[in-house]
Amino acid sequence: MMKGKKVLHIVSVSFSLRYFVGNQFHYFKEKGYEFHVACSDSPDFTALSREFGFTSFPVPILRSINPLQDIKSIYRLYQYIRREQFDIVIAHSPKGGLIGILAAYLARTPKRIFFRHGLVFETVTGLKKHLLINIERLIGFCATSIVNVSPSIARVCDQLQLNSSSKNVLLGNGTCNGIDITKFKPRFGYKDDAVITIGFVGRLSKDKGLIELIEAWKLLCKEYKSLRLLLIGPMDERDPLPHSTLNQVHVDPTIEYVGGVDDTSLYYNKMDIFVLPSYREGFPTVTLEASASGVPVVTTRVTGCVDSIVEHVTGIFAENTAVSLYTALKYYIDNLEVAHVHGANGQQFVKNNFSEDFIYRQIEDKIL
Numbered sequence: 001m002m003k004g005k006k007v008l009h010i011v012s013v014s015f016s017l018r019y020f021v022g023n024q025f026h027y028f029k030e031k032g033y034e035f036h037v038a039c040s041d042s043p044d045f046t047a048l049s050r051e052f053g054f055t056s057f058p059v060p061i062l063r064s065i066n067p068l069q070d071i072k073s074i075y076r077l078y079q080y081i082r083r084e085q086f087d088i089v090i091a092h093s094p095k096g097g098l099i100g101i102l103a104a105y106l107a108r109t110p111k112r113i114f115f116r117h118g119l120v121f122e123t124v125t126g127l128k129k130h131l132l133i134n135i136e137r138l139i140g141f142c143a144t145s146i147v148n149v150s151p152s153i154a155r156v157c158d159q160l161q162l163n164s165s166s167k168n169v170l171l172g173n174g175t176c177n178g179i180d181i182t183k184f185k186p187r188f189g190y191k192d193d194a195v196i197t198i199g200f201v202g203r204l205s206k207d208k209g210l211i212e213l214i215e216a217w218k219l220l221c222k223e224y225k226s227l228r229l230l231l232i233g234p235m236d237e238r239d240p241l242p243h244s245t246l247n248q249v250h251v252d253p254t255i256e257y258v259g260g261v262d263d264t265s266l267y268y269n270k271m272d273i274f275v276l277p278s279y280r281e282g283f284p285t286v287t288l289e290a291s292a293s294g295v296p297v298v299t300t301r302v303t304g305c306v307d308s309i310v311e312h313v314t315g316i317f318a319e320n321t322a323v324s325l326y327t328a329l330k331y332y333i334d335n336l337e338v339a340h341v342h343g344a345n346g347q348q349f350v351k352n353n354f355s356e357d358f359i360y361r362q363i364e365d366k367i368l
Helices: 014-020 024-029 043-052 067-084 094-106 126-142 151-160 210-223 243-251 285-292 322-334 336-353 356-366
Strands: 006-010 034-039 055-058 088-092 111-116 145-148 196-201 227-232 255-259 273-276 297-300 315-318
Touching (some): 006 067, 024 034, 024 356, 034 043, 034 067, 043 055, 067 094, 088 094, 094 111, 126 151, 145 151, 196 210, 196 285, 210 243, 210 322, 243 255, 273 285, 273 322, 285 297, 285 336
Parallel strands (some): 006 088, 111 145, 196 227, 273 297, 297 315
């Protein structure tokens, strides 16, 4: 392997760096790689550059479409890439991909890698859906490799011909960064034995199925008295929940809303069951984190989520309805011995297929 390769990662928001790249910075720096990151500026971006040891390049990468600003950002990135002469440019998310891969294409970077973390167009309709699909096709044309973060993402992309299938890369059985199994693991002494705790981690949004989850929760609370719903993650202002759902979250004494946190690992240790009722995902890291922590998973049979559990081994599937979520959660509540077995199976499932060491070797072999 060549030493001293220069790599530029491009993301739209610095928050995602910890999840998309994280410990890769340390792992590959020890092998001689030099890392730069282009991202919209923020205090968090500066702090992350110190923590992970990369060179930061602030450039506006707006999530919304803004033709004038986007063209300016492409040009600024193009100049930066030409000046620094990167060996590899890696772009994440549709907007980071559009700006980053176009700039790298114009600068003739040898390796232009797009991480397809999800398919935003799956939950939109009309002209916007057509536009988003064509943006994916443009990125796919300009990139030299496409890392689809799950087998189901790859299948949809082939069906829609978003890029040449010869460009497709899958890291193991999926995911983009692996799971730190030294951090996400079972720990004793955190659970409250007086209640059964069902947990959710992620953005509180309609796309994540929070409306249906709260309706399912109302049904469960009519039947069981010693339950707690633990919600961890920020409110999503771009896909806000209706007032009735938000009100239930804030006033229901059986619901504990924590909000966004820097480290979720100990919260999984408080859960008896994990639930992710999402409508779309790329590959849901949170289900793997829950499994690594020994927690059984209830999730939906949608793109991304379908690859994140082994049905009736590490978790069970539900449909995107309140009644189906109620039924799946009720099964684990009534069969805690099965829940414990599925949790233990999940820990081994992650260790065998999604540990950081395994995924980083895949990255080194397949894309760097």
